[in-house]
Amino acid sequence: MKRDSFEPATTLWSSTAAPRRPANTLGESIEVDVAVIGGGFTGLSTAYHLAATGRQVALFEAFEIGHRASGRNGGQVVPGFKPTPVALIERFGHDVATKMMNFAYGNADYLFDLVSELRIDCAATRTGWIQGAFSTRSVDYLERRAREVNAHGGDIQYLNADAMFEATGSHFWPAGLLERRAGAVHPLAYARGLAHAAAERGVALYEHTPVDAIRAGSGTGSTLQVGSHTVRARQVVIATDAYTGQLWPSVAQSYVTVASAQIATEPLPEALRQALMPRRAGISETRKITYYCRIDPEGRFVIGGRGRAADHIDAATEQQLRAAALARFPLLESMHWEHRWACRVGMTLDDLPRIHELAPGIWTAYGYCGRGVAMATALGRVLADAINGVPARQLDFPVTPVSRLPFYPARQLGAALAISWYRLRDTLGYPA
Numbered sequence: 261m262k263r264d265s266f267e268p269a270t271t272l273w274s275s276t277a278a279p280r281r282p283a284n285t286l287g288e289s290i291e292v293d294v295a296v297i298g299g300g301f302t303g304l305s306t307a308y309h310l311a312a313t314g315r316q317v318a319l320f321e322a323f324e325i326g327h328r329a330s331g332r333n334g335g336q337v338v339p340g341f342k343p344t345p346v347a348l349i350e351r352f353g354h355d356v357a358t359k360m361m362n363f364a365y366g367n368a369d370y371l372f373d374l375v376s377e378l379r380i381d382c383a384a385t386r387t388g389w390i391q392g393a394f395s396t397r398s399v400d401y402l403e404r405r406a407r408e409v410n411a412h413g414g415d416i417q418y419l420n421a422d423a424m425f426e427a428t429g430s431h432f433w434p435a436g437l438l439e440r441r442a443g444a445v446h447p448l449a450y451a452r453g454l455a456h457a458a459a460e461r462g463v464a465l466y467e468h469t470p471v472d473a474i475r476a477g478s479g480t481g482s483t484l485q486v487g488s489h490t491v492r493a494r495q496v497v498i499a500t501d502a503y504t505g506q507l508w509p510s511v512a513q514s515y516v517t518v519a520s521a522q523i524a525t526e527p528l529p530e531a532l533r534q535a536l537m538p539r540r541a542g543i544s545e546t547r548k549i550t551y552y553c554r555i556d557p558e559g560r561f562v563i564g565g566r567g568r569a570a571d572h573i574d575a576a577t578e579q580q581l582r583a584a585a586l587a588r589f590p591l592l593e594s595m596h597w598e599h600r601w602a603c604r605v606g607m608t609l610d611d612l613p614r615i616h617e618l619a620p621g622i623w624t625a626y627g628y629c630g631r632g633v634a635m636a637t638a639l640g641r642v643l644a645d646a647i648n649g650v651p652a653r654q655l656d657f658p659v660t661p662v663s664r665l666p667f668y669p670a671r672q673l674g675a676a677l678a679i680s681w682y683r684l685r686d687t688l689g690y691p692a
Contacts, residue, residue: 272524272562272599273331273448278381280324280452283465286486292318292464294647295484295493297471297507299323300330301632302625303499304454305640306647311461313648318493319463320486322470326451328503329632332603334522334552334564335447336542337634338389338439339368342611344405345412356658358412363656365413367638368441374637375445380453382445383557388541389442392424392433398546399435406437415440427539432588436543444542444554447633454637471507474498476619495647498624499640501632502606508618513664514608515627521567521577521602523585525595527559536561536589544630551584552630560599561585561592573602605630609665613639615646615655616662623647 294310296303299321307319321327341348341364348357375384393399406418417438419427424436459465466486473485474496484491498504504512528536537543537555544552553563563585567577578600585592608614608627613635615625623646625639642657652659 271332271448271601272522272556272560273335273446275599276556276558277446277448277452281456281459283321283325283455283459283467286320286466286469286489286491289489289491290318290464291492292316293493294318294495294497295320295482295491296497296499297484298497298499298501298503299325299451299455299465299467300328300499300501301451301454301636302501302640302643303497304330304451304458305637306497306499306625306643307463307640308454308458308461309641309644310647311458311463313644315647317458317463318466318491319458320466320469320471320484320491322468324467325455325465326448329501329520329603329605330451330636331448332522332601333447333520333605333633334542334554334562335444335450335556335633336389336544336552336554337368337371337443337445338542338631339366339441339634340364340409340414340439340631342629342631345408352658359656360658361412361414363638363642364635365409365415365441367634368443370641371445371634371637372443375450375453378453378457380450380457382447382450382453384443384445384450385540385557386441386443387539389439390419390424390427390539390541390543391437391439392428392543392545393435394433394545394547396434401546402435402437427537427541428543429536429538430588433545438541442542445633446557450633474507474622476622479620482619482622495621496623497643497647498618498622499626501626501628502604504624504626508624510662510664511616511618511624511626514614514662515606515665516609517570517604518607519567519570519602520564520605520630521573521581522562522564522600523573523578523581523597524556524560524562524599525592526598528555528561528595532591532595533559535591550630551581551588553585553588561589561595567602570604571602573600577602605632613657614662615639615642615657615659617646617659618662
């Protein structure tokens with residue numbers, strides 16, 4: 261797998277996480293029950309849950325644990341799906357959709373229970389998540405969404421303009437939804453905590469050990485080429501999401517990749533901490549090209565949004581994020597912005613993640629569309645269930661065939677055109 265650059269000093273989370281526990285590199289050919297490729301939330305959760313059932317597991321990460329999106333995201337733990345319950349029922353039928361919703365609306369609970377059980381020190385908080393109405397057109401949409409989601413197992417509170425100001429300290433949003441089960445973690449500390457828990461269960465962790473190729477067997481297992489060594493595995497999990505590339509081309513051709521960029525201030529003065537986002541719930545918006553923000557445990561204001569480059573932040577994006585922050589919170593005018601970073605995320609066209617069995621014994625999950633902290637953790641358990649023989653109809657999330665995007669070679673151009681269209685819709689005030 262192709263390596264990219266890593267600049268931990270420019271990443272807020274790598275600058276504030278406790279020192280990591282380095283893992284080994286692969287020094288010999290081995291044989292295992294399950295080989296997991298990717299040291300992010302999906303891979304770590306899958307490896308942990310498999311090891312907890314007695315499987316012999318090895319995990320391979322091309323860089324360091326949590327190096328990519330799992331260690332560079334905003335840390336917001338948001339349950340549920342972006343599509344509405346009605347849309348899910350129309351597509352999957354009542355029974356499957358109900359199982360999916362029970363799973364998704366509970367996945368934040370599952371993550372926080374796991375953090376507590378494993379005693380992961382990741383600054384976990386449960387102060388909710390707010391989706392702000394970006395325009396008056398979105399107000400009716402949010403009222404309908406709250407009723408619909410709550411009727412299918414959600415726990416959402418509709419906030420009028422006064423309630424939004426009370427929760428956020430800003431008059432920017434005319435209304436909003438409060439997802440009460442949501443919260444936040446320090447994402448890199450959470451990833452490292454999962455890695456430690458997996459290692460305690462017996463998972464062999466290998467860092468700076470990229471997998472170059474996978475050769476599927478004929479029902480007896482697969483072979484991974486890892487540098488000059490081979491790994492024989494009865495089952496394989498590809499947990500590389502937006503960075504899959506040529507490792508399994510049909511997966512890489514089933515979604516678009518977008519850049520997510522973030523910046524963070526120095527710790528805010530105490531008076532400003534009290535004035536901004538007093539509920540301490542993270543915020544995003546009813547925009548297709550959305551911004552999201554939170555205040556971290558040390559009092560830094562963090563804002564993120566769509567970037568222009570894949571794995572670094574450019575000056576124009578940084579300026580755009582600063583302008584967005586000031587539009588929502590003018591009191592930030594005099595603050596110094598200390599940190600800036602970016603990553604790639606995978607986006608499916610229907611805003612739903614995927615689980616596939618790509619070949620006998622080769623599994624993958626990906627496409628979290630900005631909700632990967634809770635969803636990837638929970639889907640790691642589902643992947644472990646599937647590998648341990650739970651029938652597909654009994655899994656909490658459907659296993660589907662991989663589907664290559666139409667006109668794949670032009671997908672990124674199409675994504676750019678779609679982004680332009682979404683920006684126009686956002687300008688006109690339509691909800692996402």
